[in-house]
Each structure stands twice: as structure tokens, then as C-alpha cells.
Amino acid sequence: MHARIAGTGFYVPPRVVTNAELTQLFDTSHEWIVERTGIHTRHWIDFETPTGPADLAYEATQMALAQAGLAATDLDCIVFATLSPEAWFPGAGVFLQAKLGVPHIPAFDVRMQCSGFLYALQMAEHFVKLGTYRHVLVVGAEVQSTTLDFSPQGRTVGVIFGDGAGVAIVGPSDRPGILNTHLHADGRYAKELWVPEPTSTRRPKVTLEGERPGEGLFAIMNGREVFRHAVTRMSEVITHALGKQGWAADAVDLFVLHQANIRIVQAVAEGLGLPLDRFFNNIDRYGNTTAASIPICLAEAERAGRLAEGHKVVLASFGSGFGWGAATLVW
Ligand code: UT7
Numbered sequence: 001m002h003a004r005i006a007g008t009g010f011y012v013p014p015r016v017v018t019n020a021e022l023t024q025l026f027d028t029s030h031e032w033i034v035e036r037t038g039i040h041t042r043h044w045i046d047f048e049t050p051t052g053p054a055d056l057a058y059e060a061t062q063m064a065l066a067q068a069g070l071a072a073t074d075l076d077c078i079v080f081a082t083l084s085p086e087a088w089f090p091g092a093g094v095f096l097q098a099k100l101g102v103p104h105i106p107a108f109d110v111r112m113q114c115s116g117f118l119y120a121l122q123m124a125e126h127f128v129k130l131g132t133y134r135h136v137l138v139v140g141a142e143v144q145s146t147t148l149d150f151s152p153q154g155r156t157v158g159v160i161f162g163d164g165a166g167v168a169i170v171g172p173s174d175r176p177g178i179l180n181t182h183l184h185a186d187g188r189y190a191k192e193l194w195v196p197e198p199t200s201t202r203r204p205k206v207t208l209e210g211e212r213p214g215e216g217l218f219a220i221m222n223g224r225e226v227f228r229h230a231v232t233r234m235s236e237v238i239t240h241a242l243g244k245q246g247w248a249a250d251a252v253d254l255f256v257l258h259q260a261n262i263r264i265v266q267a268v269a270e271g272l273g274l275p276l277d278r279f280f281n282n283i284d285r286y287g288n289t290t291a292a293s294i295p296i297c298l299a300e301a302e303r304a305g306r307l308a309e310g311h312k313v314v315l316a317s318f319g320s321g322f323g324w325g326a327a328t329l330v331w
Pocket of ligand 1: 223
């Protein structure tokens with residue numbers, strides 16, 4: 001039994017936040033953000049209307065179901081990758097399941113941040129190849145704008161992240177689709193990019209004393225260290241995946257890398273000796289949407305005619321954990 005992506009979908013909240021708007025929050029500039037990250041705009045939820053990743057994922061799922069010619073009741077399992085669930089527990093997966101109106105099917109979260117979609121994809125691939133489930137909804141969705149520090153200390157992280165959702169429906173196929181997935185993690189670097197609170201290690205779960213109560217609820221990142229590892233690890237895992245597949249880098253029709261910083265994609269492309277146009281990028285419009293970035297790219301690339309049947313595709317990601325991975329597919 002082969003496993004193949006039968007439908008893709010994406011959704012971003014309507015509110016567009018420009019770099020110019022961020023200069024009202026932070027000591028930053030459009031030029032700095034574009035030069036250091038490649039980001040021009042990102043989408044954030046409207047802070048007056050409570051919105052969670054399951055709400056965004058619901059819209060993305062409608063697009064994917066329509067493309068696959070399936071109804072929500074055809075789904076057999078939901079694997080939801082997110083670092084920004086609506087609640088401490090339960091996970092975002094069950095909120096989405098309830099919205100979709102498909103009670104009783106398994107629905108669970110994967111917490112591997114920027115690599116979450118690839119971790120979820122590997123599970124879906126194996127579930128379908130083994131015959132455990134027929135149609136698995138793989139979700140990457142984030143609402144990160146509510147986790148950003150809008151004080152002066154927050155400017156490095158605050159300009160990068162965006163909200164959004166992307167999904168892929170993995171189903172059975174009589175021809176190869178998802179060929180291989182390769183996953184890695186290194187917990188020694190867990191605190192290089194993390195949100196330390198709420199924490200179950202002590203009472204109260206959130207630090208409320210000191211100069212900045214609740215400071216631990218914001219993302220903290222050692223940007224340079226993360227950048228350095230991202231380039232090295234993604235280059236390594238892509239080279240390994242290509243070797244396993246017996247593919248020359250040049251034979252790949254499209255690379256889709258996690259959209260963290262356009263300079264990371266440029267460095268990986270350079271290392272592989274490939275032009276940047278072999279990589280699908282949309283970071284200029286959406287910023288870094290963490291688990292959602294790869295599936296949003298896939299949905300957009302397909303609709304832009306950059307993915308056609310028979311194309312060789314490589315996906316790769318790196319992020320908090322550290323966690324990273326790659327996947328090889330024939331579209
Ligand atoms: O998605 C998960 C994985 N995440 C990533 O892969 C992100 C990896 N890291 C990065 O993309 C980059 O490190 C950043 C975009 C986060 C930062 O870019 P950088 O080129 O590494 O900047 P930096 O942190 O080394 O800071 C350079 C300068 C500093 O000023 P000084 O010390 O040289 O005077 C910062 O204070 O830029 C300053 N700076 C800013 N200036 C204007 C930092 N943030 C900003 C800002 N606007 N928003």
C-alpha cells in the first residue's frame with residue numbers, strides 16, 4: 001500500500017500586519033526586517049475575536065477536503081501539529097474534530113514546533129501504509145501573535161512570527177507518493193528557542209513577581225545559534241534523504257523548506273549548488289508560521305502550478321527542540 005497526499009489546504013486570518021505597523025510596537029525598521037529575514041507582511045488574528053489554531057485549521061481543512069473530493073466523515077484520524085494550542089489541555093486536535101463534526105475518530109497533537117508537520121506526516125504515512133487508517137488529516141496550525149512580547153525586549157522574535165494553518169490529507173494510493181521521512185531531535189538545545197511558562201514544575205505555574213510579571217509566557221530565542229544549526233542540520237538531512245532516494249539534488253523539481261528566514265533557505269540552496277527558484281518560498285507574505293509553514297507552502301505551490309503529478313519533491317524543516325527532518329515525495 002502506498003500513501004499519498006490527496007488534498008492540501010491553507011488559511012490565514014484576514015488581518016495583514018506590515019513591517020511599518022511593527023515600527024509602532026518596536027524599535028525596528030522595514031529595511032532591517034526585509035534584509036535580515038525576507039519578511040514584508042505576516043497575518044495575525046484580530047485580538048478582539050478569540051481565535052485558536054483549530055479555527056484556522058477548520059478553514060484549511062475545507063479547502064483540502066474539496067480538492068480531495070472527500071467529506072469530513074471520510075477522515076479516520078487527525079494528527080495536529082502545533083506549539084500554540086488553545087488550551088493547556090486538551091490538545092487542538094480535539095477542538096478541530098468537534099468543529100468538523102466527526103466524533104469518535106482519534107485526534108491528537110504533535111508538539112515538535114517547526115518540525116511538527118513532518119513528524120505528523122511520518123505518522124500519517126505509516127498509518128496509511130500499514131492500513132491502520134485510510135484518510136489521515138495532517139495539520140500544522142498556529143496562533144503565535146498572542147505569544148509575542150510587545151515590549152522593547154521582544155523585537156527580534158516579534159517581527160518574525162505569523163499566524164496560519166496548512167493541512168494535507170494523506171490517503172491510500174496505487175502509486176508511490178510519500179516515499180521516505182527522516183526525523184531527528186536534540187534536546188540538549190531545548191532552551192535555545194522556547195516558551196518556559198506555564199510550567200508544571202512549581203506553583204504558581206506563571207511567574208507573577210518581579211519587573212515583568214508573566215515574562216515567561218513569551219518566546220525566547222538565541223537567534224544566531226538557531227540560525228547556524230538550522231542551516232547545518234537541514235543541509236545534512238536533505239543530503240541524507242537525497243542519498244537514500246538515489247536522487248541528485250538537481251533532479252528534484254521542488255524543495256519546500258520551513259519558512260523561518262529567507263537567508264536560511266538561501267544558505268541551504270547555495271550549499272546544494274541550486275538556484276533559489278528551485279525552492280518555494282512565501283515567507284515574504286506570511287513570516288514564520290512554525291508548524292503551518294510547510295503545508296501552507298504545499299497548498300500554495302500546488303495552486304500556483306509549481307507542483308504537478310510526477311514531480312520529485314523534498315520537504316525539510318528545523319526548529320525548536322531542536323527538531324528537524326526531511327521527506328521525499330513524488331507528487
Ligand atoms: O522557526 C524556528 C527556527 N527559527 C529560526 O530559524 C530563526 C533563526 N534566526 C534568525 O532568523 C535570525 O537570527 C534573526 C532574524 C532572529 C535575527 O537576525 P540576526 O541577523 O541573527 O540578528 P542578531 O540577533 O544577531 O542581531 C543583530 C543586530 C543586533 O544589534 P547589535 O547588537 O548588532 O547592535 C540586534 O539588537 O540587530 C538588532 N536587532 C534588530 N534591529 C532592528 C534584533 N532584532 C531587531 C529588529 N529590528 N527587529
